[in-house]
Amino acid sequence: MEHFAFIICSQDDARYRRCLQYLQALERPGVQVEFFRVVSRRGIAAAYNRAMERSTATCKVYLHDDVFILNRRFCLDVLEIFRADPSIGLIGVCGCKEIPPSGVWWEGDTYGKVYHGDPPRLLHFKQPASLYEPVEAVDGLLMVTRFDLPWRDDIIDGFHFYDLSHCLEFNRRGYRVVVPRQEEPWCYHRSTGRFDTEYERLRQVFLREYAGELSANRWDTDGQRAVY
Numbered sequence: 693m694e695h696f697a698f699i700i701c702s703q704d705d706a707r708y709r710r711c712l713q714y715l716q717a718l719e720r721p722g723v724q725v726e727f728f729r730v731v732s733r734r735g736i737a738a739a740y741n742r743a744m745e746r747s748t749a750t751c752k753v754y755l756h757d758d759v760f761i762l763n764r765r766f767c768l769d770v771l772e773i774f775r776a777d778p779s780i781g782l783i784g785v786c787g788c789k790e791i792p793p794s795g796v797w798w799e800g801d802t803y804g805k806v807y808h809g810d811p812p813r814l815l816h817f818k819q820p821a822s823l824y825e826p827v828e829a830v831d832g833l834l835m836v837t838r839f840d841l842p843w844r845d846d847i848i849d850g851f852h853f854y855d856l857s858h859c860l861e862f863n864r865r866g867y868r869v870v871v872p873r874q875e876e877p878w879c880y881h882r883s884t885g886r887f888d889t890e891y892e893r894l895r896q897v898f899l900r901e902y903a904g905e906l907s908a909n910r911w912d913t914d915g916q917r918a919v920y
Contacts, residue, residue: 696720696767697749699728701736702757707882714760723767724749736832737843737854744840755834756883762807763878773824773872774838781839781867782859784830785878786817790907791828795895797856803827804871807880814877824870828907829859833881839867844901850890853898860902 698715702708708729715727726749732739740754751770755761763769774780788800802817803825818825832855841861848854859869872878 693722693724694751694767694771695724695726695749696751696753697726697728697743697747698753698755699730699740699743699747700755700757701730701732701739703731703733704757707757711755711757711760714762717764718761718766719764720767723771725767735845735849735854736851737845737848737857740843740854741845744843751836751838752840753834753836754832756832756881758882759833760880760882761834761878762876762880763874766878769872769878770836773870776823777868779866779868780824780870781837781841781862781865782830782869783824783836784827784832784855784859784869784871785834785874786815787827787830787859787869787871789825789827791856791860793903793906795853795856795899795903795906797829797831800828804830805874805877806833807877808883810882810884812880812882820871820873822873824872826868826870828863828869829856830869830871831855832858833883834879837862841865847897847901848894850894852891852894857898857902860905863905 728743730739730743785806786804788797788802792799805816808815844857848857
């Protein structure tokens with residue numbers, strides 16, 4: 693039996709209850725599930741690490757409390773992707789083929805779809821041609837992992853860029869990050885998408901650690917892709 697842990701970062705009781713209602717409605721034949729609510733004022737990476745260490749689930753789903761999973765077959769669809777290629781380590785619903793030099797993923801070549809905002813509107817990027825599209829990074833609204841890698845709470849101590857950092861940690865270890873083909877969006881993210889001064893601080897932290905590894909920066913002076 694497959695074991696899923698849903699790890700929900702939440703500081704709002706009402707949003708957490710609504711998020712949980714959607715999770716409890718998912719179809720899960722042959723799937724064991726557990727739920728963790730994590731609260732952190734220091735940063736998402738630290739909170740996710742604590743939950744990851746507590747759970748023995750093989751599939752861990754990290755999400756915000758304002759994310760509502762609409763795809764009732766979510767667990768089954770996730771397992772289909774992981775079983776299709778053992779090198780796939782992480783799935784997200786929106787992401788970019790290559791992280792731009794700015795570190796802002798949506799400025800890149802984007803894939804996926806999600807309902808976003810309040811009232812909801814459809815964010816529709818490129819559609820994978822097959823079951824999934826390999827990408828360099830995905831947005832942290834929802835991230836599903838097949839392997840446990842430490843979240844970099846040693847450098848990402850806030851609420852931005854923990855997602856891109858985690859994707860690149862998977863890349864460092866040879867695991868693939870992918871976005872699924874979604875005929876209808878798997879999720880509704882109710883976020884208003886506001887940014888604060890911490891965003892720019894953590895963007896700089898992210899770039900100091902990973903800039904040399906971004907695919908968009910891997911070109912030599914002759915315009916050829918560099919090999920590392």
